[in-house]
Amino acid sequence: MRVTSATTGSEQGRIRRLLRGLASRFRPSARSSLVGWTGDAGPRLPEPGGQLDRRTFLLAGTTSAVLVGGPSLTALLGGPTPKLQAAATDPAVTGQWTAPFNLGLVSIHAVLLHTGQVLLFSWPNNSVGSAARVWDPVSGSLTDVSLTYQRDIFCAGMTVLADGRVLAAGGHLYQGVFGNGVANTTIFDPASNAWTEGPIMSQARWYPTTIELADGTVMIFAGTQAPKVAATTVDHYDPLANTITTLPASASRAMATYPRMKLTTSGLLAFTNQAITRLFNPATSTWAVGPRLNSGGRAANDTSVLLPGLTKIMEIGGGPSAGVTNTAEILDLSSSKPAWQYTSPMHYARLWANTVLLADGSLLMVGGGTSGYYQGPIRTAERYDPVAATWTDMAAQTAPRMYHATALLLPDGRVLSAGQSAGKYQQTGEIFSPPYLFAGARPAISSAPATLGYGQQFTIATPDYASIGRVALVRASSVTHSNDFDQRYVDLTYQSNGSGGLTATSPPDSNHAPPGWYMLFILNTSGVPSVASWIQVG
DSSP states (O other), X not given: OOOOOOOOXXXXXXXXXXXXXXXXXXXXXXXXXXXXXXXSSOOOOOOOTTOOOIIIIITTOHHHHHHTTOSOHHHHHTOSOOOOOOSOOOHHHHOEEOOOEEOSSOOSEEEEOTTSOEEEEOSOSSSSSOOEEEEOTTTOOEEEOOOSSSOBOTTOEEEEOTTSOEEEEOOBOTTOSTTOBBOOEEEEETTTTEEEEOOOOSSOBXXXXXXXXXXXXXXXXXXXXXXXXXXXXXXEEETTTTEEEEOOGGGOOOOOSSOOEEEOTTSOEEEOSSSEEEEEETTTTEEXXXXXXXXXXXXXXXXXXXXXXXXXXXXXXXXXXXXXXXXEEEEETTSSSOOEEEEOOOSSOOBSOEEEEOTTSOEEEEOOEEETTTEEEOOEEEEEEXXXXXXXXXXXXXXXXXXXXXXXEOTTSOEEEEEOSSSTTTTEEEEEEOGGGGSSOOOOOOXXXXXXXXXXXXEEEOTTGGGEEEEEEEEOOEEETTEESSOOEEEOOEEEOSXXXXXXXXXXXXXXXXXXXXXXXXXXXXXXXXXXXXXXXX
């Protein structure tokens, strides 16, 4: 469905009033594109592509973009006519979307909490600090948890800590000149729905990446201190001591905004969306050069995922130098000579899409578009089968979901897709039910442990023990700007114990499954998943 480009006179008047207010507070900045870096001589500092002036462009909405010299209103609201949507309508084949529903804010950041609820936040909007909500996918309720003090966590990096709290590192200078980062860290506690300030980083950071290590500590990379000024140091956050230390100069590096980074089973961190893959060793604070992407770098508008099995990283879509692409590449780190290899291309080229690991271990590609930040939206989702290396069209959602959109897996096996900071659907979400929810009765977990160590056998009570074909732990997601910092699918070995349950073995170590909260899914031989049980691992 195309989004209408009609805008009422009252809406235009409201936006003009908002623009006049914004113009007195904020300085506009030029838009530019982030291009992939090449070579080994050390990358030049990129233009802050993906960093639109939200104060004069995004916050004011779609019409404001036109008023300040952005793309045409028709292009922003609807864009060119999208490609034909998936022809099949059987939800057992293509899945099914709900209609858009209100979430009360633009869901630029989305974090799945171990309560089963979802933390959503953006910039300050009718609130002192950043607007934030906790959404309950079961009841549909929204709880306002906006920051009540002058802190803007828009474009922070965020990671779910081992104890279930959420670390937000960096963000935007409160009501400051556009593009200036901050050195603050802020922590959300789902037990109290409260925000507290953490320690100060070594440099201000806007658009940083956070990543949890095997010991439960968090590395903080990259971001920009100010327009065209990179944050180059690497900070190390210890949640138990609530302290930050800065790594030696050997760790420092100018990196792209929101670099795609994954914890590998060797303990190294793989930085993968630029032209040359680099591997960071947290034990020595040093970098090593890895293989080169065939695409020559995919910029900050691609999407990336660690596939089930935990040895293959997949980079998908984005805007390499040749333009928006439908290609995808896989790096197999278990190979004796790891190298990026093309896999089957998507049916649609996409920028700013989101990837979601589904409960069955397949990959759902949601949203994105063909041009800029909001143009040429692709509403048809696609599902990638990592075993067959094939893409299949899924049902089409109603809303465009490009720049500042988010998507994540819910404990019941469905997917929340939300956000995009332009158009009439920007404060809405939609829920996708994958085909496996239309493939018959679901297995059920009667009981499972609340906590697990590593290499530990444990029992899953289920009346469906004789028909189970897969058992997996799926880490809670935290996603923004097409970058999921925490997503991870960990298969477990298991066997029926012949007495109403399964005996499974937990992950071998914390490089395979960093400490924290995971959803435990059991799937029957038809690939139908249970509703997840939450387990704290580590």
